[in-house]
Amino acid sequence: MIKIVTIIGARPQIIKAAALSRAIKNKFSDKIKEVIVHTGQHYDENMSQVFFDELGIPAPDYNLGVGSGSHGAQTAKMIEGIEEILVKEKPDYLVVYGDTNSTLAGAIAASKIHIPIAHIEAGLRSFNKAMPEEINRICCDHCSTMLFSPTATGYKNLINEGFNPKNEKPFTADNPGIYHCGDVMYDNSLYFESTRQHVNETTSQYILCTIHRNNNTDEPDRLKSIVNALIKISEEKDIIIPLHPRTKKMLDMNLDSETYSTLINNKRIHITEPASFLEMISLEKNADLVITDSGGVQKEAYFFKKPCIIIRSETEWKEIVEVGAAIIADADEDNIIEAYYHFKDNRIKEFPEIFGDGKAAEFICNELISNK
Numbered sequence: 033m034i035k036i037v038t039i040i041g042a043r044p045q046i047i048k049a050a051a052l053s054r055a056i057k058n059k060f061s062d063k064i065k066e067v068i069v070h071t072g073q074h075y076d077e078n079m080s081q082v083f084f085d086e087l088g089i090p091a092p093d094y095n096l097g098v099g100s101g102s103h104g105a106q107t108a109k110m111i112e113g114i115e116e117i118l119v120k121e122k123p124d125y126l127v128v129y130g131d132t133n134s135t136l137a138g139a140i141a142a143s144k145i146h147i148p149i150a151h152i153e154a155g156l157r158s159f160n161k162a163m164p165e166e167i168n169r170i171c172c173d174h175c176s177t178m179l180f181s182p183t184a185t186g187y188k189n190l191i192n193e194g195f196n197p198k199n200e201k202p203f204t205a206d207n208p209g210i211y212h213c214g215d216v217m218y219d220n221s222l223y224f225e226s227t228r229q230h231v232n233e234t235t236s237q238y239i240l241c242t243i244h245r246n247n248n249t250d251e252p253d254r255l256k257s258i259v260n261a262l263i264k265i266s267e268e269k270d271i272i273i274p275l276h277p278r279t280k281k282m283l284d285m286n287l288d289s290e291t292y293s294t295l296i297n298n299k300r301i302h303i304t305e306p307a308s309f310l311e312m313i314s315l316e317k318n319a320d321l322v323i324t325d326s327g328g329v330q331k332e333a334y335f336f337k338k339p340c341i342i343i344r345s346e347t348e349w350k351e352i353v354e355v356g357a358a359i360i361a362d363a364d365e366d367n368i369i370e371a372y373y374h375f376k377d378n379r380i381k382e383f384p385e386i387f388g389d390g391k392a393a394e395f396i397c398n399e400l401i402s403n404k
Contacts (some may be wrong), residue, residue, distance in 0.1 A: 039114065048220070086310055087310075093125060107140075115144070127152065138172075154179035155185075156183050185351060244326060249283075263295065302402075304402050327349065334386075337380070342361060343368065
């Protein structure tokens with residue numbers, strides 16, 4: 033039996049970890065022992081604990097409780113705490129997800145004491161190093177022993193950065209293995225859509241919008257441009273915005289009083305509390321269109337065959353743009369409105385299968401076992 037230590041800390045990682053934990057429980061319980069470490073990067077109950085409860089993820093074996101802070105201070109606390117746990121647990125692998133400070137901290141801690149790292153969601157690139165996530169991705173990938181990319185583009189990115197697809201097992205940090213394995217989030221979306229009870233479904237036509245990235249919430253001009261576009265679009269269609277706690281605070285701080293008042297008093301814009309993963313599935317499945325700066329929500333929109341307007345200047349999920357299912361509008365009022373009318377007038381008919389077969393977690397488990 034192999035032992036893995038799984039690092040989670042932010043909402044998307046908790047959800048992604050559900051797929052691997054479920055595969056271990058259902059098919060690999062006699063071959064893999066999982067130890068879960070929650071860094072506490074997201075500590076708001078609505079943004080963290082609810083996901084453990086509704087997704088059936090085992091309670092964390094450790095919680096570092098680092099909370100918020102500057103990138104350096106937060107990451108340093110995580111490295112210290114993770115290293116102590118790794119020394120104690122002596123796992124065969126450290127498993128990390130995505131691109132957060134928790135991901136980076138886990139990779140640094142494990143690499144320093146020579147514990148193999150498995151990076152799930154490897155190879156993704158925005159090619160924008162002003163994004164903290166981009167630095168985290170690159171550093172983590174180049175520390176890793178096994179790199180699992182959800183897309184063909186991610187796999188090609190790794191090759192372009194010097195990873196050798198012809199490396200053979202046993203893989204090590206100096207002889208890493210790279211895979212195009214599909215997306216564990218697709219595993220989750222298929223699983224929970226098939227098992228959840230179909231209650232409180234709505235047939236109302238609406239747009240789903242999420243906003244949380246710092247450059248959109250912290251820069252008044254960008255935030256105002258996005259909000260003005262939403263106000264204009266709401267003249268034709270209702271908009272639901274499950275609001276990240278931080279965004280809620282920044283709306284009040286960074287919007288002028290007139291724009292803020294127009295937003296919160298708009299009867300066709302419905303601002304709600306943060307949605308749980310299962311609630312988001314329902315919202316995405318029943319929306320006509322998704323507007324988001326979230327990488328995860330971009331994908332989930334595609335999973336449920338919904339067009340998506342990306343309010344960023346780039347995306348890691350280039351395939352959804354290339355097939356015409358998403359448009360990059362950035363935080364530009366005119367571009368957002370133009371993209372809305374494009375999708376209104378042009379119904380997307382095909383959504384090619386670009387995120388795997390829904391069994392990425394099983395594939396990853398098999399590869400971890402076979403490398404030891």
